[in-house]
Amino acid sequence: MATRVLLTGFEPFGGESVNPSWQAAELVAAAPPEGIAVTAVQLPCVFGESLSALRAAVDEVRPELVVCLGQAGGRHGVTVERVAVNVDDARIPDNAGARPIDSAVVPGGPAAYFSTLPVKRCVAAMRSAGVPGAVSNTAGTFVCNHVAYGLAHLLATELPGVRGGFVHVPWAPEQVVDGGAPSLPVETVARGVAALLRAAVVTGDDLRVSEGATH
Template identity: 30%
Template sequence: MANKKKVIVTGFEPFGEHAVNSSWVAVQELERLGLGEAVDLHVCEVPVEYQAVQGLLPSLWKEHQPQLVVHVGVSGLATTVTLEQCGHNKGYKRLDNCSFCPASQCCMDSGPDCIHSVLDMETVCKRVNESGLRVALSVSKDAGRYLCDYTYYTSLYLGQGHSAFIHVPPLGKPYSSQDLGRALQAAIQEMLKLLELDPKHNEHCNHKHHHQHDYV
């Protein structure tokens, strides 16, 4: 058990027009499929609330010490499964499910404007698209300045870039929950392969906490 890779995957609760949030549905489908014998998969549903995210994420990273944390969110604009390359610190003006937004409109007061994942999402995207999955993936550098982006930035900051964010379309537009689950599975398996190939990506997150500000 000790040798298993620990991966956390989160989805979001319903909000706004998304009475069913396809991100959490897709993550539950992924949990059924699993990520293979070598991976210990832990899933959780994240509230669409800035303060809840600030409370939840540090405990996820600290308690589980995962190799990778993948956050999944819904985008009403998405027509593909979209891999986000980076998270942004500023521009959070939109009110959350508690009608709250940060007074500073930013995530971390002293944090860099943008933090990139250590994973090359273009590579992940290309490999999954070439695998014959029949679900289209694309890459984005703008996670939308709402709870998705806020969560991603916080996780990238806490995890030294060992995080990923995947936007999924609403259910049936055009993909089923099964399609989305398979796409998450394929993408995360490719991410884990990339981490294995590059030793500097695979250093455990505890080693470098005092260097957090170096990750830009």
């Protein structure tokens, strides 16, 4: 039996016409790794609504693994988030015009959750596939972190047998036509995500290697 994986990406936001997280999710779902059944679902870039859509997708797909993708413009590679924090603090409005400041994602929830993906093993798998990858220690405080925390809370409180986490992807080349910021082709991102899924499906045990940061 193929392992059921829910892979999400976001709709465009911040005035962009595309979101590479959704483009990559579609590509992976169209040609999933062997032995993995991938269902791709687009989430709205809206506080609250994104978690409702994620919950509905989880209920429908009944996945064994959930990986949520989001756009992190300015990053050089595909970054696997280690932790999500219980705060919404929006620098810009979401797609519904909401801009929460210092609000809890889940009132009364823990301050933070660690990903249940083997983050370092996932990074190593992407690098082996020729895709630049790294561990990230912040998912920001916008809708990406909102979803990362909401997913972790859902898994911890209701679906402890399901693993999951959040992964950020760089801008696509068409988003930085002036060449002034790093980008990756969506096809390259999709190859990295596929490698990540293969690694995450096989084991939840992580590698004991240094991927820390000084700041």
